Amino acid sequence: MKSILPSSRISRRAMLSTLAALAALPPLLLFTAARAETDPLPSWADGPAKQAIVELVEATTDRASPKFVPPESRIATFDQDGTTWVSHPMYTQVMYCLERVPVVVAKKPELKNVEPFKTVLSGNREASAKLSMNDLERLLAVTLSGMTVDEFRAEVTKWIASAKHPRWDRLYTELTYQPMLEVMRYLRANGFKTYIVTGGGQDFVRVYSERVYGIPPEQVVGTAGGVKYGYDKSGIPILTMEPKLLLNDNNAGKPEGIHLMIGARPIIAFGNSIGDRQMLEYTKAGGGARAALLVLHDDADREYAYGPAQGLPDTKVGTFTQTLYDEAKKDGWIIISMKNDWKRIFAFE
Amino acid sequence: MKSILPSSRISRRAMLSTLAALAALPPLLLFTAARAETDPLPSWADGPAKQAIVELVEATTDRASPKFVPPESRIATFDQDGTTWVSHPMYTQVMYCLERVPVVVAKKPELKNVEPFKTVLSGNREASAKLSMNDLERLLAVTLSGMTVDEFRAEVTKWIASAKHPRWDRLYTELTYQPMLEVMRYLRANGFKTYIVTGGGQDFVRVYSERVYGIPPEQVVGTAGGVKYGYDKSGIPILTMEPKLLLNDNNAGKPEGIHLMIGARPIIAFGNSIGDRQMLEYTKAGGGARAALLVLHDDADREYAYGPAQGLPDTKVGTFTQTLYDEAKKDGWIIISMKNDWKRIFAFE
Numbered sequence: 001m002k003s004i005l006p007s008s009r010i011s012r013r014a015m016l017s018t019l020a021a022l023a024a025l026p027p028l029l030l031f032t033a034a035r036a037e038t039d040p041l042p043s044w045a046d047g048p049a050k051q052a053i054v055e056l057v058e059a060t061t062d063r064a065s066p067k068f069v070p071p072e073s074r075i076a077t078f079d080q081d082g083t084t085w086v087s088h089p090m091y092t093q094v095m096y097c098l099e100r101v102p103v104v105v106a107k108k109p110e111l112k113n114v115e116p117f118k119t120v121l122s123g124n125r126e127a128s129a130k131l132s133m134n135d136l137e138r139l140l141a142v143t144l145s146g147m148t149v150d151e152f153r154a155e156v157t158k159w160i161a162s163a164k165h166p167r168w169d170r171l172y173t174e175l176t177y178q179p180m181l182e183v184m185r186y187l188r189a190n191g192f193k194t195y196i197v198t199g200g201g202q203d204f205v206r207v208y209s210e211r212v213y214g215i216p217p218e219q220v221v222g223t224a225g226g227v228k229y230g231y232d233k234s235g236i237p238i239l240t241m242e243p244k245l246l247l248n249d250n251n252a253g254k255p256e257g258i259h260l261m262i263g264a265r266p267i268i269a270f271g272n273s274i275g276d277r278q279m280l281e282y283t284k285a286g287g288g289a290r291a292a293l294l295v296l297h298d299d300a301d302r303e304y305a306y307g308p309a310q311g312l313p314d315t316k317v318g319t320f321t322q323t324l325y326d327e328a329k330k331d332g333w334i335i336i337s338m339k340n341d342w343k344r345i346f347a348f349e
Numbered sequence: 350m351k352s353i354l355p356s357s358r359i360s361r362r363a364m365l366s367t368l369a370a371l372a373a374l375p376p377l378l379l380f381t382a383a384r385a386e387t388d389p390l391p392s393w394a395d396g397p398a399k400q401a402i403v404e405l406v407e408a409t410t411d412r413a414s415p416k417f418v419p420p421e422s423r424i425a426t427f428d429q430d431g432t433t434w435v436s437h438p439m440y441t442q443v444m445y446c447l448e449r450v451p452v453v454v455a456k457k458p459e460l461k462n463v464e465p466f467k468t469v470l471s472g473n474r475e476a477s478a479k480l481s482m483n484d485l486e487r488l489l490a491v492t493l494s495g496m497t498v499d500e501f502r503a504e505v506t507k508w509i510a511s512a513k514h515p516r517w518d519r520l521y522t523e524l525t526y527q528p529m530l531e532v533m534r535y536l537r538a539n540g541f542k543t544y545i546v547t548g549g550g551q552d553f554v555r556v557y558s559e560r561v562y563g564i565p566p567e568q569v570v571g572t573a574g575g576v577k578y579g580y581d582k583s584g585i586p587i588l589t590m591e592p593k594l595l596l597n598d599n600n601a602g603k604p605e606g607i608h609l610m611i612g613a614r615p616i617i618a619f620g621n622s623i624g625d626r627q628m629l630e631y632t633k634a635g636g637g638a639r640a641a642l643l644v645l646h647d648d649a650d651r652e653y654a655y656g657p658a659q660g661l662p663d664t665k666v667g668t669f670t671q672t673l674y675d676e677a678k679k680d681g682w683i684i685i686s687m688k689n690d691w692k693r694i695f696a697f698e
Contacts, residue, residue: 072565149608193567202609202612203612206612210421216421217612218542218567218610226605227605227608228605229602229604229605229627237630237631237634239605239608239631246595252577252578252579255578256575256576259576260573260576260595261610262566263551263552263555263567264566278578278586281586285585285586
């Protein structure tokens with residue numbers, strides 16, 4: 001400890017004299033200088049995407065601007081999978097469901113020899129990866145129902161704190177995109193309310209949204225199953241998750257879910273796939289300043305590359321078609337090139 | 350202007366010397382003195398209801414208390430009809446629907462000779478008042494669907510700004526209960542998020558909730574119909590209201606709706622009828638400090654008297670049964686007697 005003392009003393013002295021000098025400056029100048037020094041979006045390269053975000057924020061928060069938006073209407077919505085965190089090779093929540101299968105089958109042994117449970121139990125990752133969307137939906141319905149909402153929350157809390165992505169060997173929650181976390185903070189600092197609007201499960205994302213994104217549970221809109229109010233054996237009220245779809249928060253379900261849960265049209269919306277098309281259309285169709293942005297995964301080295309837009313490899317997980325790309329260009333949406341617009345992708349880089 | 354100058358000068362001098370005296374006090378004492386001066390609930394008589402509210406707020410906001418609740422979990426829910434505003438002789442939204450019938454029938458003349466439209470069109474108020482709940486639901490389904498959400502918002506905005514309650518000849522929004530508005534402000538000043546959780550229509554209440562209650566649209570949970578995303582003739586995205594029930598926010602639907610829309614259990618909840626029973630049960634079943642309160646309408650002179658609890662007249666609008674009363678007493682819920690607990694009911698009194 002002794003060795004660092006002299007430099008500590010010097011720092012302290014230097015700091016004190018800096019403070020004294022700052023105190024002598026007029027307050028307004030001090031404020032301007034402090035603002036100019038900090039770029040709110042340091043992980044973004046200068047370019048049309050960063051510029052569009054900054055311009056929207058400046059226009060909507062300047063009372064003198066014809067595009068001024070009062071704080072209560074400053075709504076920003078973010079798709080999650082592929083927009084705020086990694087969703088390849090498979091959606092994180094599907095990984096959760098696949099890993100839950102042994103637990104579910106232990107309780108319901110009759111599922112053991114029934115597809116798709118049989119394939120998942122075989123441990124053959126390649127075969128599991130080839131399951132159809134129908135099979136996956138069946139898995140989701142079974143693994144995401146039949147328990148109380150408190151039990152589900154406890155299970156997801158435990159899983160998300162330990163399960164890791166095979167490529168990076170890191171927690172899924174570490175695989176959030178640093179540039180998007182910066183945009184969320186920047187928008188909130190400017191009076192925007194930030195929402196996750198995800199095709200993933202609302203109750204799943206709510207478990208970690210506050211900690212990971214700074215977004216409270218009530219600002220997570222997602223695919224939602226029905227819950228049923230009842231009482232346990234000792235008469236305590238419980239809410240049980242039912243295998244009933246209440247809101248399919250994908251495609252047209254996104255603006256429908258936004259209306260149900262928020263009741264106002266976003267000023268700015270972020271997505272990355274055909275599932276986000278209607279949310280972005282709905283956002284841009286509002287009057288005044290609006291922005292719609294799509295993340296294009298064109299960076300196989302640092303993350304993944306998929307489309308099939310712009311000749312990128314095709315995928316069923318986060319599909320970004322050329323038609324969507326063309327609509328975006330025609331309607332003035334912004335394409336975020338992961339390769340060119342993001343100087344850094346993850347906080348750990 | 351000249352005549353008020355001398356007293357202005359005196360006030361200014363008096364104010365300055367008061368400020369000087371205050372500056373000499375220790376900051377903590379100053380703070381306590383300022384707090385003691387302003388009663389945050391001036392329309393409430395001293396009694397168990399006021400005491401329960403203040404005690405809950407003090408326990409949950411004091412970091413040294415074992416019952417401390419972090420701000421993000423401070424959720425307060427309020428039923429609307431009969432809890433935050435007058436709902437007799439009929440729910441305000443039903444009045445809206447009844448008054449919409451001529452407009453709807455003009456567009457769909459085939460309904461003219463069909464019940465319950467025929468009765469409503471006859472203008473016979475007594476006959477209309479006797480319509481069954483099934484008839485009313487049919488009226489609601491027809492009058493609250495088939496238009497875009499923007500058209501509906503515009504219509505309700507216009508209606509709510511002019512329609513008046515027959516007894517007081519005042520706007521319905523003036524018939525909010527002053528003591529409840531004070532509770533909402535008091536809770537918000539202490540870091541609580543206030544929500545309306547109503548059996549009424551979510552889209553209806555969202556039109557005026559910010560202006561009337563200081564509650565933004567996204568904090569209104571109510572009975573919700575489905576909306577359908579589509580495009581108008583010129584290709585502009587629109588959301589159309591469908592005659593499909595998505596969330597029946599009554600009875601068990603209240604805790605279910607709270608889970609869907611908020612994702613957390615309330616710390617304090619207010620209701621007035623059997624439709625609020627499950628919300629209050631669910632609230633009280635949470636750990637730590639929780640409060641459940643029920644408004645009893647026992648004041649025919651200043652508002653209305655109905656139960657049938659405690660021998661009050663029976664009603665189908667906001668029914669408060671003796672069974673509910675007994676459950677409340679047994680489980681430590683607080684009964685708010687309108688007659689005894691509220692010094693003032695309306696702001697205009």
